[in-house]
Amino acid sequence: MQPTAEHIRLEAARTGAQPWKKWGPYLSDRQWGTVREDYSAGGNAWLHYPHDLARSKAWRWGEEGIGGISDDRQLLCFAPAFWNGRDSMLKERLFGLGNPDGNHGEDVKELYYYLDHTPSHAWMQMLYKYPQAAFPYEDLVRENRRRSKQQPEYEIWDTPVWQDKRYFDVWVEYAKAGPEDLLIRLRAVNHGPEAALLHLLPTLWFRNTWSWAPGRPRPLLEALAPDRVQISHPDLPPMALYAEQPVQWLFCENDSNTQRLYGQPAEGYFKDGINDHVVQGAAAVNPELRGTKCAAWIQAQVPAGGSVEYRFRLGPAGLAAPFAEADSLFGQRQAEADAFYAHLQRHIPDAELRTIQRQALAGMLWTKQFYYYDIPEWLEGDPAFPPPPAARKHGRNARWRHLNNADIISMPDKWEYPWYAAWDLAFHCIPLALVDPDFAKEQLLLLTREWYMHPNGQLPAYEWNFSDVNPPVHAWAAWKVYWIEQRLTGKPGDRAFLEEIYQKLLLNFTWWVNRKDTEGNNVFEGGFLGLDNIGVFDRSAELPAGTKLEQADGTSWMAMYSLNMMRIALELARENPVYESTATKFFEHFLYIAEALADLGGEGMSLWDEKDQFFYDVISMHGGHPVRLKVRSLVGLSPLYAVEVLDHELFEAAPQFTRRLEWFLEYRPDLASLVSRWAEMGKKHTHLLSLLRGRRMKQLLKRMLNEAEFLSSYGIRALSREHLAHPYTLHLGGQSFTVSYQPAESDSRMFGGNSNWRGPIWFPVNYLLIQSLRRFQRYYGEDFRVEHPAGSGQQRSLREIADDLARRLISIFQRDAQGRRPVFGEAALFQEDPQFQDHLLFYEYFHGDTGRGVGASHQTGWTGLVASLIHELHEPS
Numbered sequence: 001m002q003p004t005a006e007h008i009r010l011e012a013a014r015t016g017a018q019p020w021k022k023w024g025p026y027l028s029d030r031q032w033g034t035v036r037e038d039y040s041a042g043g044n045a046w047l048h049y050p051h052d053l054a055r056s057k058a059w060r061w062g063e064e065g066i067g068g069i070s071d072d073r074q075l076l077c078f079a080p081a082f083w084n085g086r087d088s089m090l091k092e093r094l095f096g097l098g099n100p101d102g103n104h105g106e107d108v109k110e111l112y113y114y115l116d117h118t119p120s121h122a123w124m125q126m127l128y129k130y131p132q133a134a135f136p137y138e139d140l141v142r143e144n145r146r147r148s149k150q151q152p153e154y155e156i157w158d159t160p161v162w163q164d165k166r167y168f169d170v171w172v173e174y175a176k177a178g179p180e181d182l183l184i185r186l187r188a189v190n191h192g193p194e195a196a197l198l199h200l201l202p203t204l205w206f207r208n209t210w211s212w213a214p215g216r217p218r219p220l221l222e223a224l225a226p227d228r229v230q231i232s233h234p235d236l237p238p239m240a241l242y243a244e245q246p247v248q249w250l251f252c253e254n255d256s257n258t259q260r261l262y263g264q265p266a267e268g269y270f271k272d273g274i275n276d277h278v279v280q281g282a283a284a285v286n287p288e289l290r291g292t293k294c295a296a297w298i299q300a301q302v303p304a305g306g307s308v309e310y311r312f313r314l315g316p317a318g319l320a321a322p323f324a325e326a327d328s329l330f331g332q333r334q335a336e337a338d339a340f341y342a343h344l345q346r347h348i349p350d351a352e353l354r355t356i357q358r359q360a361l362a363g364m365l366w367t368k369q370f371y372y373y374d375i376p377e378w379l380e381g382d383p384a385f386p387p388p389p390a391a392r393k394h395g396r397n398a399r400w401r402h403l404n405n406a407d408i409i410s411m412p413d414k415w416e417y418p419w420y421a422a423w424d425l426a427f428h429c430i431p432l433a434l435v436d437p438d439f440a441k442e443q444l445l446l447l448t449r450e451w452y453m454h455p456n457g458q459l460p461a462y463e464w465n466f467s468d469v470n471p472p473v474h475a476w477a478a479w480k481v482y483w484i485e486q487r488l489t490g491k492p493g494d495r496a497f498l499e500e501i502y503q504k505l506l507l508n509f510t511w512w513v514n515r516k517d518t519e520g521n522n523v524f525e526g527g528f529l530g531l532d533n534i535g536v537f538d539r540s541a542e543l544p545a546g547t548k549l550e551q552a553d554g555t556s557w558m559a560m561y562s563l564n565m566m567r568i569a570l571e572l573a574r575e576n577p578v579y580e581s582t583a584t585k586f587f588e589h590f591l592y593i594a595e596a597l598a599d600l601g602g603e604g605m606s607l608w609d610e611k612d613q614f615f616y617d618v619i620s621m622h623g624g625h626p627v628r629l630k631v632r633s634l635v636g637l638s639p640l641y642a643v644e645v646l647d648h649e650l651f652e653a654a655p656q657f658t659r660r661l662e663w664f665l666e667y668r669p670d671l672a673s674l675v676s677r678w679a680e681m682g683k684k685h686t687h688l689l690s691l692l693r694g695r696r697m698k699q700l701l702k703r704m705l706n707e708a709e710f711l712s713s714y715g716i717r718a719l720s721r722e723h724l725a726h727p728y729t730l731h732l733g734g735q736s737f738t739v740s741y742q743p744a745e746s747d748s749r750m751f752g753g754n755s756n757w758r759g760p761i762w763f764p765v766n767y768l769l770i771q772s773l774r775r776f777q778r779y780y781g782e783d784f785r786v787e788h789p790a791g792s793g794q795q796r797s798l799r800e801i802a803d804d805l806a807r808r809l810i811s812i813f814q815r816d817a818q819g820r821r822p823v824f825g826e827a828a829l830f831q832e833d834p835q836f837q838d839h840l841l842f843y844e845y846f847h848g849d850t851g852r853g854v855g856a857s858h859q860t861g862w863t864g865l866v867a868s869l870i871h872e873l874h875e876p877s
Contacts (some may be wrong), residue, residue, distance in 0.1 A: 006340035009120040014438045019179045021408075021439075024121040026370040027068035027077055029094050029108075029414035029858075035396065035463045036061040036373050036419075039381075041389040043396055046098035046106075054093055056257040056272045058208040060382070061372045062418075064093050065203070066112070067126040067172035069182065069314075072408055074207050074370040075219075075235055078314055080172055080186055081295065083199035083278055086134040090201065090275045094415055095137060103147040104745045108415040108857060109140045109156045113839040114366035115359060118340055119436035123333040124174040126366060127839065131156075132166040132196050149747040157829045166192035168302065169835070170200075175333040180237070181315035183326055188309075190302040191835065198300050199278060201250075202312055204241050205293035206233065208254045212382035223249045223289035230317065238317035243296055244310065244326070250274045251291035252284065344434060347874045356813045359840045360867040361435055363860030364428060369411045371420060373463070375403040400466045404451045410443055412861035413844070419463035422447060423470035426477035427764045427862035430484070434871055437485040441497045444478050448504035457511030471529050471557045472512060475505050475564035482571075487875070495572065502568050506582070509565060512558060522589075522596035523607070524554035534633050534718060534757035535617070536730045536737040552607045552615040553635040555597050559642035559691050562590035567644055573654050580657040587657075587689075588664060590642070591671040594691050597639065598674055613699035615639055619732070631728050631739050632720035634757070634765050637704055639691040641768050645778045648685040683781035690776070697776070698786060704769070705801070706790040714822060714851035715761040715809045716769055717743070721848070743848035760845040760854055764862040766809055767869070773802035806869045812851045813840055813866065822851030842866070 003011070012018040031037060032054035038045035049057055054064070063070065065079025081092040096108035111129035118124075136159040143154040156162065169189040174182050188198050210216040219233040226246030231239040252273030258264040260272065273284035274295050300308045313322040345354045375397055381387040392398070409420045410428040417424075425447065429440040446452060447459050454460070461468040478501045486493045516524045525548070569583035597607055597615075605626040607615050615636040620626035651658040665672040674693070682688055692700065704710045709720040719741050727740035739758060746756035777784075777798040785795035788804065796804070812822050823841065824830035830837060842863040844855030 004339045004343055005336040006118050006120060006122065007343075009122055010436060010438070013120060020120040020122065020176070022072050022179060023069055023176070023182060024072070024368055024408070025068070025117075025124060025366050026070045026072065026074060026368060026408055027063050027065045027079060027414075028369050028411075028418040029064060029066075030096070030416075030418050031059045031062050031064040032057070032093075033098050033106075034061075034418055036378065039388050041391065043392075046100055050098060051093070051095055053261060055089060055275050056260045056270065058211060058254050058256040058271055060208075060212065062370060063205075063207050064418075066091070066094060066128055069121075069124075069174060070207075070370060071236070072370065073235070073406070074372070075209070075233055076204070076206055076231065076239075078184070078202070078204050078241070080170070081201040081203050081274075082128075082130050082168075082170060083201070084130065084132050084134075084168075085197050085199065086132075087279070088134070088137070089279060090199075091130060091135070092203070092275070095135070095140075096415060097141065097144055101141055102144050102153065103149055103151060104153055106416055107144075107153055111156060112858075113359075113841070114363040114858070114860070115839065116337060117362040117365035118333075118337050119365055119439065120176075121174070121365070122176040123337045124172075124366070125362075126172050128170045128172065130168045130170055130198075131161045132168065132192055133161045136161050149745070152745070155827075157827065162829070164192075165833075166196070168196070168198055170198075173330070175330045177313075177315065177325075177329055180239075182313065183323075183329055184312040184314065185330060186310045186312075187307055188300060188302055189307040190304055193304055195301055195303045198302050198308075200298040200300055200310060201274065201278070201295040202298075202310070203274070203293065203295040204229065204231075204314070205254050208292070211255065211384060213384055219292060221251065221291055221294045223251070223294070229294055239315065240317045240319070241294075242313040242315070242319065242322040244312070244323045247296035247298055249289055249294055250277060250297050251286040251289050251294045253286075253291045254293045340435075344871075347876060348870060349874075352814060353810070353870050353874075355838070356810070356840065357867045357870045360842055360860055360864045361431060363842055363858065364410065364432055364864040364867075365435070367411045367414050367858070367860055368408050369414050369418060370407075371409045371411075372406045373403065374406075375400050396464075397466050400454065400460065402451065402455060403460060403466065407446060409446065410439075410861070413856045413859040415858060416844075416856035417462075417859065417861070420447075421462040421470065422459045423473050423764075424462075424861050426473045427767070427865060429477050429481050430767075431864045431867040433481045433484040434488070434867060437481065437488065437494075440481045441485075441494065444474060444481065445497070445501055445504075447474065448501055448508070453504065453508065454511075456515075457507035457509075458515070459508055469516070469529055471553075472508065472561045473557075474501075474508065475561055475568060478502075478505070479564055479568055479571075493571075495575065498568060499572055502565070502572065505565065509561060512561070516554065516558075518548075522555070522558075522593045523550045524558050525549055525551055529553055529557070531634070531718075531757045534631075534635065534739075536629055536631060536728065536739050547619065547621045550607065550618045550620075551635070552597070552617055553638040555593060555607065556615075556638035556642055556691065559590055559593040559597070559639070562586045562593060563642055563644040563689055566590065567646075570646070570650055570654055570657065573657065577654075577656060580654045581660075583654065583657045584660045584664075587661060590689065591664075591668070591674065593642075594674045595671055597691055608696070613696075614703060615700075619730075621732075627730075629728075629730060632703065632709065632722060633739075634716075634718050637700060637710070637716075637769065640697070640700060640704075640772045643688070643690040643692075643772050643775045645682070645775050646687045646689070648681060648687065651687075682779035686779050688776075688779040694780075694784075701786050701801075702790050705786070705788050711789055712761060712848050712851075713808060714812050714846055714848075715763075715766045715805060717741075717759055717848040718757045718762055718765070718845075719759045719848075721759070741848075743850075744852065744854045756845065756855065759848040761809070761812075761848055761851070762845045762862075763809065763865045766805065767865045770802045770805050770869070773798045773805070777802065803873060806873055810866055810869055810873075812846055812853075822846075823853045825850060825852030 009020045013020040038048045040048040068079025070077040094110045099106045113127045116125040171187040173185040210218045227243045229241045252269040257270035258266045269286045276282040276284040412424045433440040460466040566586035569579040573579040616628040724741040729738045743759040782797045788796045842860040843853030844859040
């Protein structure tokens with residue numbers, strides 16, 4: 001097929017011919033309450049700068065806005081703001097509860113949707129729903145504080161404000177006329193029964209780069225006429241913001257209001273000046289129409305059922321007729337977006353699936369963010385400001401002094417998680433590779449750069465504690481992205497990418513071996529591993545002296561890592577035989593881990609329980625017998641991840657690897673027997689490497705596919721439903737720890753109370769299980785059958801089971817026979833109102849029994865894997 005206009009733009013961006021990605025949706029949805037902006041003595045980011053102070057504080061490390069854009073260094077920002085005439089403040093940023101306020105942790109309390117987006121950011125569309133009554137800030141805080149962890153969250157649609165459905169739909173759309181030239185369309189629709197006044201304040205401002213050290217220049221915004229503002233910045237070309245019709249401009253400075261924040265008197269026009277002028281009528285804006293922040297103040301009377309529309313242009317200075325071709329350009333960019341997705345979705349016949357996939361990908365593209373965090377400066381403080389508390393140098397992230405991030409990064413969620421997380425990011429790159437393989441590869445490489453990866457080889461986990469440990473999925477993601485790009489383009493894979501990331505991951509693998517295998521017995525103790533409170537106790541916490549926890553999942557992740565590295569090395573060895581020896585190293589390391597998992601866990605106690613036919617963590621205390629922690633969770637299913645199928649021709653292409661492999665398996669036949677009939681070729685001349693022989697695999701699948709345990713109508717639960725009636729309790733050190741099945745919100749206070757791996761359905765681990773089943777299928781073929789669901793009498797191939805699990809996950813977002821989407825649960829507003837029912841929310845996780853969305857409501861990060869599941873189900877074989 002001929003490349004679409006969007007494909008041509010992406011190629012121009014890749015080669016550097018045109019910087020189509022210089023401008024994009026790079027603002028955070030929330031900068032307040034983040035670690036970067038927290039300079040408090042106690043290190044409590046939520047309490048240090050709450051939402052109420054955000055409008056008055058000039059941020060040090062990044063900017064926030066609703067549906068906003070910036071350049072890729074976030075020097076200049078644009079975002080719309082709104083006011084309904086009743087709120088106590090302008091709606092400049094999204095509101096939500098900090099972790100201490102929500103009965104289930106932090107939670108955004110807004111209604112907004114990321115609906116469409118192309119990867120060059122030439123076309124972007126989002127929708128914000130704004131109530132006409134006063135926004136219920138105090139009601140949301142008060143009621144959620146009152147509720148217990150056994151009660152549901154109190155949401156914006158539960159408040160009286162939404163009962164009469166008087167609200168505005170505010171559509172925010174961007175269409176690029178060129179790489180650094182953006183047309184902006186704001187359209188407000190009145191869904192109330194009477195005409196209503198809406199104040200629209202499209203806002204332009206510079207990120208404050210001048211306050212933190214003496215001598216840094218202050219840029220300037222200045223009104224040249226009622227329809228344009230001149231933009232002067234030493235690091236940007238001459239630009240202007242144009243209004244299609246004359247407007248009233250308001251100007252202030254993006255400087256902190258020290259009077260309001262700290263009680264320190266100061267004169268000037270501060271960051272909250274536009275807010276104070278519009279809401280309070282204060283003389284808080286500059287009458288000289290100049291500053292570092294400005295807004296066009298539009299007071300629109302929107303008729304009942306009607307709409308108003310306003311257009312702006314952020315582009316080169318000196319345009320004579322900036323809106324001459326605006327209508328045609330918006331139509332053209334929308335049509336080009338349709339053509340781009342039509343090309344991607346050409347094998348997907350179902351219109352609803354195409355919509356789900358497109359909205360999932362739109363959410364992922366909208367959730368890019370400029371992320372700036374210079375740890376040395378953060379620890380030492382800025383020259384123009386008092387030094388941070390002394391304790392900071394020995395506290396959070398203090399040993400990451402090399403870390404200096406200032407990049408565009410895919411976020412799990414720009415509100416609840418406005419920071420990257422290592423294993424989240426790896427999963428993000430799988431669906432992102434469908435639309436922009438170059439960006440996916442850049443993201444994976446980014447975390448291995450010297451200014452990200454620790455000198456000891458550790459990848460940074462996440463902002464709240466870079467030293468925590470996420471599962472090692474980076475090599476898996478790199479291989480997957482490499483493979484996806486080949487399938488999409490039909491061209492040879494990007495070997496330079498694969499080789500570069502392989503070299504860095506050698507360091508990371510070594511860090512794991514040196515730091516997380518303390519006994520040197522190939523049983524790993526990763527701790528947290530991203531699974532929050534799935535265990536009996538907090539696995540990140542320090543255990544009592546003499547206590548050791550050996551983890552089935554930590555060990556399985558490392559077996560998977562070994563296979564991933566081996567597979568990459570064999571691919572690189574096709575052109576460079578040097579890599580055959582490292583392929584051998586990882587093959588042998590995999591066998592040693594397989595031996596440990598089978599026989600040596602917990603000082604002689606196997607992690608495999610023959611009676612239960614399941615894997616468990618093992619804990620041992622000094623002087624006592626090791627004990628299996630008999631929690632039936634994803635921990636016990638994780639050995640399924642470690643599987644690789646190699647074509648026989650690969651051995652012919654790597655003779656040194658093959659000779660060493662054959663010698664080693666003859667020398668250690670005991671290890672050869674662990675890895676699934678290695679010498680026996682499967683279907684299509686394949687060889688299987690797996691932690692599981694066929695019998696154990698079938699036993700794990702028997703539990704996994706049991707509807708009374710892991711199998712839900714909507715995927716695989718994180719915890720067996722068996723623990724609903726039979727909770728597991730451990731008595732340790734005079735304390736009792738209990739795990740019970742909780743299909744949705746957690747009642748645990750571990751990790752702030754907002755984490756839950758005790759029953760819900762999570763897309764990333766489901767996706768890994770599906771991928772593993774597909775690999776096993778390559779070896780065993782259609783003749784290998786397993787009962788699915790367990791106890792049903794129906795025998796299915798592993799491919800059929802993988803496809804069924806994928807469809808169960810996808811069905812969370814599809815209309816059922818009654819026209820209801822499981823993701824929306826019992827929320828009548830979403831299920832029944834035509835203004836809501838087709839706008840999807842991609843939650844952090846999903847109710848284990850009903851499929852209802854739970855947790856962060858805009859985490860199209862790893863839940864964006866639904867786009868990959870849809871693609872893989874329909875991709876020609």
